[in-house]
Amino acid sequence: MLAIDEAGSNRSIVTQLRAYLAQATLPEDGRLPPERDLSAALGVTRTELRKALGTLEAEGQIWRHVGKGTFMGNRPMDTLSDIAALSKRTNPAELMRARMIIEPEIARAAALTATPMHLAELRMCQARTREAATWRQYETWDTRLHRTVAEATQNTPLLGLFDMLNALRRAVTWGRLRSNPIKPEPDHHSFTEHETIIAAIENRDMNGAAAAMRTHLQSVERNLLARQSSEAD
Amino acid sequence: MLAIDEAGSNRSIVTQLRAYLAQATLPEDGRLPPERDLSAALGVTRTELRKALGTLEAEGQIWRHVGKGTFMGNRPMDTLSDIAALSKRTNPAELMRARMIIEPEIARAAALTATPMHLAELRMCQARTREAATWRQYETWDTRLHRTVAEATQNTPLLGLFDMLNALRRAVTWGRLRSNPIKPEPDHHSFTEHETIIAAIENRDMNGAAAAMRTHLQSVERNLLARQSSEAD
DNA sequence: CTCTCAACCAATTCCGAATTGGTCGAATCT
DNA sequence: AGATTCGACCAATTCGGAATTGGTTGAGAG
Incomplete structure (x- = not known):
């Protein structure tokens, strides 16, 4: 040999x-x-x-x-973009930081590209959240409002990223408490904050939209830390 | 009745x-x-x-x-975060816009949280891209360099988003031409641009890191439009 | 004319068989 | 004896058809 x-x-x-x-x-x-x-x-x-x-x-x-x-070709990386696997390696605080980094930029882009149709839907979602009789209903329309902002970017990949972030949010805070069966109070901080965001997008104010979204997420984070229940934003 | x-x-x-x-x-x-x-x-x-x-x-x-x-409960949203389905509804230009929105913010966050270990790996990736003998090797280390930036944020969800964007990039530009079997020239624009990004992260210059990443992506986009082959960055 | 219900439809899941890269031990060759 | 080879076997994955499930339709009862 x-x-x-x-x-x-x-x-x-x-x-x-x-x-x-x-x-x-x-x-x-x-x-x-x-x-x-x-x-x-x-x-x-x-x-x-x-x-x-x-x-x-x-x-x-x-x-x-x-x-x-x-x-x-090169071996494709292990699909870390799997929601279930990701949700086990992270926590609400980390997720919040990610949202704080991404979502203001989405709002900024939306301010540039939103169509009247998107604005109309934003207005409708805003109205529906005010009319909500239960937290579940509020959450439904709040989620749709935020998603409409992402849709307003008219950018499919960006919308995909937003959806992934949203799915992660649900997965992470899955065992959430429902200790607030009552409906949101009329002076809930989100109402005026949503209003500011929508107004900025209407005015094509990109910096304003990003700033408003950042402010809104900070409020949500403060609420999240204060009481564990109702991570709704 | x-x-x-x-x-x-x-x-x-x-x-x-x-x-x-x-x-x-x-x-x-x-x-x-x-x-x-x-x-x-x-x-x-x-x-x-x-x-x-x-x-x-x-x-x-x-x-x-x-x-x-x-x-x-509420209907879970249609899993738009599925790579295969997403890649069919988008195109390289849209994907590039999404990267231009997201990745600078990732670089900005990385400048704040990068550890010496991350910086060392960035330096190593940079060196490997210069040594690359083929485009394939260059691409491997370039991809790893960009991913290390995302890792430096030390934020799992953010890393997941980046991976998703990367997977999308591969899926969208899959039928890419390999018309450039030679190795990248030593004065390829990416070398100095990568250097600027890494330096900004080293100096904890958040705005600089974001700006450098934006500049880099603009170069990549210009190259992408000029010649269809080699979308490497 | 309205309402009911069984049959049918399309989307999805379920489960077993076939496929495929990885591994081990006996057979083989030097 | 020692190294090499090769068939059989293993575990992960895919494939394909049958079963399941919500949705729809058309004949028939009231």
Whole structure:
């Protein structure tokens, strides 16, 4: 057994594999044939093929996963954008900081791109929150108001980020107390704060919208720290 | 047919249903029995039960979905935070706008919270991009550099948002051309721009970090528009 | 003409079989 | 004896059809 010969034969299989990959037309997702098929096609045993594949994987040319297959390109990162997994690694305070960073910028963008239709819906949501007879109803319309701000950016990825943040919020504060069965008081801080946000967006005041949203979130945070119940904003 | 009698009988079924929901111990996810079972259990026809369920749904007490079932509580929003679905509704330009809104704020937060460990990793990534022999290698380290900025915020939700944005970027520009097999030139604009970003974070210059990231993304966008290939940044 | 109800429809879930990369031990070769 | 190979087996994933479930329709009862 000579190491040189071994390395040589191994490298030749790697070369053969590289040639195949350059020539073959592989499907959209970059998946290449299963090891069993590929080894037969190349006329080598599976063990030999796997050695070559191991080399290419070490080089970062391909990535593999049990049950999935072997693919070209860089390995996609583990989907940290999974709500359930994320919610277990974070806490309300951290989440609040993230909202404080993201949502003002969304409001800023919304001030630039909001259409009359969006403004009308914002007004309607605002009215509905005032009319709400229960906290559940208030929450429904409050959520929709904030989402309409995100929709007003007319930017699909941004809306997706907002939805993710919202889903996280629900997941994190899932075991929330419902110790406030009564409806929100007419002088709840959110009413005037929402008003300020909507007005700024109406006036195309980008800085104002961002500032108003930041102020609003700070109020929510203060309320959240004061009493654990009702994280509604 | 008397409307009063109809309404009365309907209301009674709704009441009966409310009583059942208050008494029944339903599973963790708030799902209640299928309509066929429930109608039999309550001794009413399915049509009658569905009328009552429709009333409760209109009130927002329950929500229903074909194939899933009937559940208590507010309807969860459609998971727009799904990468695959999201990538089909957007385009590179929109995605770029979203990055331009979000990532500078991430850099700003990172300037405040980055640890020496993060700074060291940023420096290492920067060095690796300069040493890169191929575009693929460059892309790997460039991606890691940007992700390290997000990690430096030490905010899990924020990191999740960044990962989502990144996943979207890959999905949207998936059918990308590889017309540039050569390695990046030593005077590639990203090198100095990355340097500016890292320096600002080192100096705890929040505004500077945000501005530098914005400038960098504008360069990337300009490059993206100029030539379709290599959307690397 | 209205209301009811069984059959049917489409979306979703469920579950077992097939697929696939990873691993181990016996067979094989030197 | 020692290293290598190769088939069988393992666990993760996907695939496909059957079952389930909310929604709809059209014939028939009242």
